[in-house]
Amino acid sequence: MCFIWRVSKRNFSVKAGVPQGSVLSPLLYNLYVNDLSMVVPISLLQYAGDAVILSRASNYSDAFSSLQTAAIKTMDWFEANLIKVNASKTQLICSHNLLKKVNMTCSLRLHTSRCLSCVCEPIEHISSIKYLGLFFDSDLTWNTHLAHVCNKIRAVSCLLYNTRYFMPLSVRKIVLHALVYSVLCYGITVYGHCALRWQIRINSILRSLLKNISYDLCLGKDIDAFKAPHLPDFNSLLMETVVHRHFWDSKFKVPHVPSRILRPKERYRIPRCSTRFGKRARSYYVPAFMNKLPSSILNLRTKYKLKKALRNFRS
DSSP states (O other), X not given: OOEETTEEOOOOOOXXXXXXXXXXXXXXXXXXXXXXXXXOSSEEEEETTEEEEEOOOSSHHHHHHHHXXXXXXXXXXXXXXXXXXXXXXXEEOOOOOTTSOXXXXXXOBOOOTTOOSOOOOBOEEOSEEEETTEEEETTSOOHHHHHHHHXXXXXXXXXXXXXXXXXXXXXXXXXXXXXXXXXXXXXXXXXXXXXXXXXXXXXXXXXXXXXXXXGGGOOOTTSOTTTTTTOOOHHHHHHHHHHHHXXXXXXXXXXXXXXXXXXXXXXXXXXXXXXXXXXXXXXXXXXXXXHHSOHHHHTOOSHHHHHHHHHHHHO
């Protein structure tokens, strides 16, 4: 039954889809699209109603050809299951090395295999896309996302500066955690290995924020603004997030067994990498952060003690 301005319309049966607004809607939707991954011949990532098709190849033409084939098979599956795709919200992004020239002249179109006289509009090609709250750039530099983060925390800095006389220190720290550190923590393991200039810029904004919330502590110029309120900077926040996530997981922590015991050995083996993209992989930065921790922290058994020890290690 459909209601429009409190006027009921006639009853009709729903033959496809899932009900909206129910607690079972996410589960029913996952069951409804469960076999979609069997149709797509390349990588498919799904989260709720958002889906991403990934095509990877050594050249652009091969990657585009496999992506177009996967798009046609996906549209055939959508048509068979009575699902309509919003083409205006579908976007195309190509990630490639900036040092290599790529001729991106092909147009991706969302149509089925039965579309003979194709008049479909091509999918918009963009250089930056927002997916699940993160902005992905085509060159994977995270410039768009970091600019967005800086604008958000800079707005909070102005807010705390104007209200620094009206709220106690405890309330100001709660606001800081809720509106600043929560924004930084989201996806920091993905974009945290960004360029040094972005790390310096974020730390500069955080430093001004901390001076606003701790103005009554009378911090001098020679005192670190992060140590007085016991709050982390950008690099410390990245390290603590990685340690909390992988502390009890041994997937990326392979013990280092040296061939000769000549020097103090590292705790975990760090794979060799010659590019900055290799250092962004979990197989590299997880053991690298774990090797920096003192042995006393590795013997802890509770999250509370781990959090307290990391706070003391930071200061």
